[in-house]
Amino acid sequence: MLLAIDVGNTNTVVGVFSGEKLLNFFRIASNEKLTCDECGILAQQLLEGIDISPREIDGVCLSSVVPALTQAYEEMSRKYFSVEPLTVSASSALGIKIVYDNPEQVGADRLADAVAAYDLYGGPVIVVDFGTATTFDYISASGEYVGGAIAPGVETSSADLFKRAAQLFKVRLEPPGRVVGRNTTDSLKSGIIYGTVGQVEGIIKRMRRELGADNVKVIATGGFSPLVAKLTSIIEEVNLTLTLEGLRIIHARANR
Template sequence: MILVFDVGNSNIVLGLYEGRELLNCWRISTDKDKTSDEYSLMIHQLFHYSNVDIKKVEDVIISSVVPNIMYSLEHATRKLFNIDPLVVGPGIKTGINIKYDNPKQVGADRIVNAVAAFEKYEGPLIIVDFGTATTFCAVSKEGVYLGGTISPGLKISSDALFQRAAKLPRVELVKPGKVICKNTVNSMQAGIIYGYVGLVEYIIKKMKSELNTKNATVVATGGLATLIASETDIINVVDKYLTLEGLIIIYERNKEEANRRYIGQD
């Protein structure tokens, strides 16, 4: 079995794979202050809770956009599995040609998403990842990563409104069903959610125009993808596990290197 980590700013998603089959999926909070021992304990508890034998894990691959957490997380995996994890970054084979001013600046999660989406849906593609930030990525018909856009995530936008406007409360991110609302909470929900739908639709339309095609497949992923996709027909596919699938694909493309990383092996 292969254990994959998708480390985001708010959450770490862990996926346990047997080949291409996702056996288990867990989500924990990202905490840069946790030690390797604390992460080791949490991971061990997840396996125990799901009645999975931790000794059956053959290898680990990590994608992270949080550099400060990597020391603890990498040491945790060494303690638990006795191997150095494969980390998505420079030198990793992805199969994606990155056309970016500085390819090292592209978030690992964006590349991983592009790998999975291109293999599953082919190009041209627009990939929208609704995370702490919402990222929009364009992939050509030939599988070239062309770049994209980054905007504040839905929760960040909601929190900013609560924090900066003294008389406005924190609200749950649910659809009020209308935009002409009769109370403050519904008015805020309408502005946040339906306003965000407008942002998504506009950016996707602009990206399709720059790609010079109306036929780009729009793939959405991330925790709030379903909420936004339910209000627009511009999103073609919601793929909940896109990033995890991308990680297992990248692992398969780097198996030879992975086999050399067992601790104590030359």
């Protein structure tokens, strides 16, 4: 079985695969102070909770944008599972060509998203990942990772707004009944949620025009993807486990 671990700045998602089948996945907070042993104990507890013995894990694939946790999870893999982890980078066997100016600057999560999107949906395709940052990644019809855009995430930007504006307050991030808010709570919800929808539609339309790719598919992933997808027709499909699927595919290619 494969343990796929996607370490983000805010959350870490852990998935367990048996072959191509995702058996289960878990979302936990990313804490860069976690030690190797804490990661190992947590992973074992998650596995035992779904009746899987740690001894059944024979592969670990890791994408991480938090260097301190990269090291902790790599050490955990060796100590608790006796497995040499595959840590995704631009030099991994991805099955797609990276034509970014500096391939090493592309986040491992973006690479995993790109690999999964091209493998599962073909190209051209745009992946929108709603995380700490909202990322837009374009993969061509021939399987080239061209690049994209990085914007502040929904929670990241709204948290900064609440922090800096003395008379505003934190609200539940959900769409209000109307765009024109009749009170401060609904006005904030409208600006944050419909502002995100407008950002997504605007960036994708500009990418399509710039690349001459009107037929490009748009796949969304990340925590806010279901909410945003309901409010726009530009997103064709939501795949909440896209990054984990990318890790599975990359691991399989490395072990052929």
